[in-house]
Amino acid sequence: VPGEPMEPAEPAEPAEPARDGPRAEALLHELEALVRDVVRSSSWWERRGVDCTILALSLLALPAGFLCLRSDNVLVFAIGITILGVCHYTLTVKGSHLAAHGALTDSKRWSKIWLLFFVEVCTAFTAECAKHGHVTMHHAYTNVVGLGDSSTWRLPCLNRYVYMFLAPFLLPILTPLVAIEQLRQVELRTALRTLGLISLGLYSQYWLLLNVSGFKSPSSALVCMFLIRSLLAHPYLHVNIFQHIGLPVFSRDHKPRRIHMMSLGVLNLPRLPLLDWAFGHSIVSCHVEHHLFPRLSDNMCLKVKPVVSQFLHEKQLPYNEDSYLARFRLFLRRYEEFMVQAPPITELVGLQ
Template sequence: MSKPNQTMQRKSASSGEQQSSSSHHETAVETKASLSELTAAVQKVQEASSWWDLYGVDWCYIASGFAMIPPGLLLLRHQTWPPFIAGLILLGFYYGMLKTKMSHLATHSALCRSKLANRFWQLFFIEFCGSFSAEYAIGAHVKVHHPYTNVIGLGDSSTWRVPSLPRYIYLFVAPLFLPVMTPIGAVVFLLQDKKVLKAFQCFIVVSLGLVANISLLMFVSGLTAKVAVLSTLVYRALMDIPYIHVNIFQHIGLPMYARDSRPPRLHLMSSGVLNLSHNLLLDWNFGHSLIACHIEHHLFPKLSDNMCLKIQPIVQKYLQEHGLPYQKRGYLDRLKFFTKEYKMLMVDAPPITQFIGVQ
């Protein structure tokens, strides 16, 4: 989940990434595009969609993630390394989906129509299984990051910037420590916001989840308590490198705005969000709304991953016909770009893009 910089006009070293955004920005100020018009077109698709399209497809993906738990636990019973490592990988893929796709959809109440059921899934996926705070995830992601996407100091993905770390440490080593930092951070963030009761609730639910997880490894896989704890940290870190990458690749390096001069929502989302190219593993593990349909997700955050994929042609056509950006890059292209321009993107303060206004 997202739990959460940025340039449009920068050095010539990044011109290849930025030129298309800059040209789109120039044409966008003359557009007659309307978010309400696009919303009406998307709502027609929603109304014509079945429960299967709205929720069923994604629940099948979620079920496939949970289906990896039994073979993963059984493989950990083996005394030889190859099956043991295979078990860790299966559990790592399951947890990668839990931490991103399942928790992300739960955060946006996109798993079902019932508010009560969505609240249950938030606590189950985010806190009990994911060892993070549902309260903080919703506050930081839904209430700040989404309405203030790429607005400096609010929704600018600054949570993921750690300027003190060298580029290779930040991109390939630091993410491996997230399994330890995540539950601690969940409680600390809530305490900083003076939400003591919520912090206590989070601590209890997260603790119960960790105890249940370690107990499964001990009583089903036959591991000692120490090995069970270490195995949990290892498999939970498996997908954390691409998890951090995805969190920064789709916003940082794009136009940034000041809070009092940000553009209308349609332009804000089209200029400040980027889709990654389809990737079989990441599409399955993280979900379409976090990979290939991130623009669609930011425009219509309550839609499921499958519905984001279904409306993608409509959104892309509408934005392009009205001269607005529809940005898409490959995962490896963005990784090369961030590795090369790390100081500019992740260390230096991002410049503000001046938006004139839609004519």
């Protein structure tokens, strides 16, 4: 199906030694055929329309959020913060994620435009670095030590309580600072474009708070920007570590075949309405499906989930699922092992 390739965006490299490589490849091709049938039978609305509508509604809700902040009523003001915070994360997390994978449109030109809008204007991050780090590295080398093992989320200098409860508040501040630091890795023209788009996004929100929401001082507007951009920072950080860290990790020379890598090293959380809306199914409850088929939209990941889970269970392959609360407790209990110590390499005896 045009725009919905089943094969991963993984750089070519020599096949790793595998005792049962052909069987693993056959399993993946069989699963791809099942998912392809579901995609072919789906309408444009199911493949892209649902998610595009959610993003459009988030943009349309922004004026209401800014106007609510004009109110002296505490409840109305809190509603404004909530609207703007949820919309911010919908555009920056869901929008950036879908745009990075080219899941919003078949057009390469529009994919680039949406990537720049969601990643640089809305998120205040570098589009090229975001796509390289997430798509080229994390997806191609999921849970491979030093390449796609989510090690960027580890901060061993912090204790478990500071990391889990306080560190998320740093995300709105660190995101543009890290983006600026990464500009050294790109061409001058790209760096200037990125600086311009990041500045446009940050200043637009600041200007709207002053001129639409009616904030009287720059400091109060900046504090409000921080509140908006940190509203869902805690679940965002938690979800990113819950889905991969603590699961089997591999070395580059002995990584498993793709179907084993994704079934072993990826975890689904249960459906959570707020996070489903703001982060997207592919980041929360359909992360296994997303890693197997990264070009599918959030709604399509949800639609193929029964097919993928049934197939993996029938073939006696892992299909990792756990609750948000259970993972939270697990990370608090085993924080030193997961987030501070070097993870042990998984032995793939009998697997492939």
